[in-house]
Amino acid sequence: MSAAPFRASFPIRSLDDIRKLEAAPLAEALTVRSTYEIFRNSGAAFGDKTALTFLRTGDPADAPIRWSYAQLLAGIHQTANLLHRLGVGPDDAVAVLLxxxxxxxxxxxxxxxxxxxxxxxxxxxxEKLVALMTAGRAKVLIAYGSDAESGMWSKAMRLRGQxxxxxxxxxxxxxxxxxGSAGDLPDGVADFGALRAAEPDDRLASGRDIAPGDIAAYFHTGGTTGAPKLARHSHGAQVFTAWASVNMTGQGPNDASINGYPLFHVAGVLPASLASLSAGVEVIIPTTALLRNKQVLANYWRLVEKYRPTSLSAVPTVLAALANVPLDGADISSINYCRTGAAVLAPELAARFERLFGLHVHESLGMTEMAGISxxxxxxxxxxxxxxxxxxPYSQLRVVKLDADGNASDRDLPAGAQGMVLFKSPNLFSGFVDPADNAKAxxxxxxxxxxxxxxxxGDGRLNLSGRSKDLIIRSGHNIDPKVIEDALGAHPAVQLCAAVGAPDAYAGELPVVFATLIPGASASEAELLEFAAARVDEAPAKPRSVIVIESMPMTNVGKIYKPELRAMxxxxxxxxxxxxxxxELGLDAAARPLVEVDGDNALKVRIDAAAAGVQAEPLRQQLQQALGRLPFKTQVILQ
Structure with a gap:
């Protein structure tokens, strides 16, 4: 068993440096076989050094709770041994709701x-949680004993019987x-801390020898609309993510980071946690609510001054929120690396962050199907x-032309030409739990x-413009929403913006933009539309309208949630x-039908027959005919 934590061989600054790293076979460069081995190595190497720092509140004056690397390893041993005693084996799932x-x-x-x-x-x-746990055949659920965060305990109790x-x-x-304040627990429910404390903390009681191909985790993809899919990660894939991240970023035991990503998401678990903990980095958890905690955001720069993190990592929407938080003299000189991912960074936001804080934002690409980092x-x-x-290192990357259906073809494109991004890599996932989901992957x-x-x-770096499913298709013309978003995002009053296709009976889709404004700023929709249109050269891509909204719909990870914008x-x-x-039928506002659009682009129009009177049926027929031309499943319902 290897005994050394991960450390960078030398700074990576170019593709040639990556090729230099690849001179040795991967089997020689990376000998660690499991995530458990990572923590054995880190525990031995760093002992009493702080591994995790938990902030109870967003107030910099409050004392945190700290765990050393040795304490973390001891707790991992106890937890694994408890689960083993509860009958969990290598093929059993442990669901986590924390x-x-x-x-x-x-x-x-x-x-x-x-x-x-x-x-x-x-x-x-x-319903979706039950489906996920059933698909994963979860044997144990580890859940938060309070409803203070997203009603987790009540949710766990409801899931228990399903x-x-x-x-x-x-x-x-x-x-x-x-x-002792929790009181008696129901049958089949036990106190995690009390049972864990009774287990050995210096070894795996199971004596398990974990192989690189053993499945380590099931991470669900999406799930906000439609059925989420369970992606299988092997130990080897997660270990490679940690090793490659450390070699690419150079992080080590003199570093600290604030991890504000949710820990049900690959970004928070793998590049932000496992990679850091494999190299002796101190990982700071900013309260149970993470960066959704308004106090944490308001005090972010003061927290940086106190805890001296050397890196800042957050999704672009969080960076946009931080850009509204003044430094007020806080010393943030400890930060030497600022990075983002999960969504493409707007040029204006990047420039604004550098202008305000002197921090260049480095971007990365990660996805569930590649164990968190690509x-x-x-x-x-x-x-x-x-x-x-x-x-x-040791991965392969291609950019290929899209076929007529917007899928990947087998035709490689030269540097500078836009197409779909393809990968092969040691951290590629082991497929979905349901084999039927693998066909499109x-x-x-x-x-x-x-x-x-x-x-x-020309330097071999990947540049992203967006997602193929977010393309706006106007009369067969593919419009990249990023072109519109970059144009409007340059307006000084705009905080965030996102372009989507609005359905049109003739063109299929027309580009529209939703925007939120920087607090205290003002701009009319007409002014913003004129500003954006003037900066979009391609006539079909010029937006038809700009809609200012109070807040941008977000996923729990902090990405702009475009399906909701498309429905709007x-x-x-x-x-x-x-x-x-x-x-046309002379009906007043009180008689107007209710319009609903769901996440599957199904349009329902409900007509109150009593309010519409004798004109209800003619109205239904007229609407069915008119709305039927839109690229939607349309249903006009007379009630």
Whole structure:
């Protein structure tokens, strides 16, 4: 068994440096076989050094809770041994329903040492959580013993009787709960902390020898609309993500980072946690609510001044929020590396961040299907917004032309030409739990079809423009929404913006833009439309309208949620058509139908027959005919 933590061989600044690293066979360069081995090595190397720092509140004056590397390893041993005693084996799943907390790391890494960990998004409906746990055959659920965060405990109690394979729920006490205050727990529910404390903390009682091909985790993809899919990660894939991240970024035991990503998401678990902890970095957890905590955001720069993190990592929407938080004299000189991912960075936001804080934002690309990381822009490498850096060592990257259906073809494109991004890599996932989901994930010759659109520059760096599914298709013309977003995002009053296709009976889709404004700023929709249109050269791509909204819909990870924006755009179109039909029939506002658009682009118009009177049926027929021309499943219902 290897005994050394991960450390960078030398700084990576170019593709030639990556090739130099690849001179040795991967089997020689990386000998660690499992995530458990990572924590054995880190525990031995760093001992009493702080591994995890949990902030109880967003107030910099409050004392945090700290765990050393030795304490973390001991807790991982205890957790794995507890799960083993509860009957969890290498093929059994341990579901996790927790907020940001120290115990999450015990559930993650102890769960992987005993079986297969299955982190869950607490904002999913009960129905989807039950489906995920049933598909993963979860045997144990580790859940937060409070409803303070997303109603987790009540949700866990409801799930308990609906998952056939579930035998035990382990209750994690909130850090501020008084001992013994939880009271008696129901049958099949036990206290995680009390049971864990009774287990050996210096070894795996199972004696398990974990192989690189053993499945470590099930991560669900999407799930906000439609059925989420369970992606299988092997130990080897997760270990490679940690090793490659450390080599690409150079992080080590003198570094610290604030990890504000949710720990049910690959970004928070793998590049932000496992990679850091494999190299002796101190990982700071900013309260149970993470960066959704308004106090944490308001005090972010003061927290940086106190805890001296050397890197800042956040999704673009969080960076936009931080750009509104004044430094007020806070010393943030400890930060030497700022990075983002999950969504393409707007050029204006990148420029604003650098102007305000002196921090260049380095972009990376990560995805669930590649164990959290695919490309990295290393420290010292400066690229334009949208440049997500170099491929990982020992990985392969292609950009291919789209076929007529918008899918990947087998035709490679030269540098500078935009197409779909494909990967092969040691951290490629082991396929979905449901084999039927694999068909669209891979090309016929085994490349991962990412759905990302981009191009390679002369230095071999990948530059992203967006997602193939986000393309706006106007009369057969593919419009890249990033062109519109970059144009409007340059307006000084705009905080965030996102372009989507609004349905049109003739063109199929027309580009529209939703925008939020910087607090205190003002601009009319007409002014913003004129500003954006003047900066979009291609006539079909000029937006038809700009809609200012109070807040941008977000996923729980902090990405702009475009399906909701598309539904909002469709509703506006349908409501306009309904208004025209009502006007023609002389109906007043009280008689106008209710328009609904769901996440599957199904349009429903409900007519109150009593309010519409004798004109209800003519109105229904007129609307069915008019709305039927839109690219939607349309239903006009007479009630």
């Amino acid at each position: 907020p940001g907390c120290l115990d999450y790391h015990l559930a993650l890494w102890g769960g992987e040492a005993a079986g297969i960990v299955q982190p869950l998004n607490p904002l999913l409906t009960d 998952v056939p394979t579930l035998t035990t729920v382990l209750r994690v006490a909130p850090h501020d709960e008084a001992p 490309t990295i822009t290393p420290p010292g490498v400066v690229g334009p917004a949208g440049c997500v850096g170099f491929r990982l 891979f090309t016929a010759d085994g490349w991962l079809a990412t759905g990302d659109l981009g191009w390679l520059d 755009a469709a509703r506006r179109v349908a409501e306009a058509m309904v208004g025209e039909a009502c006007t």
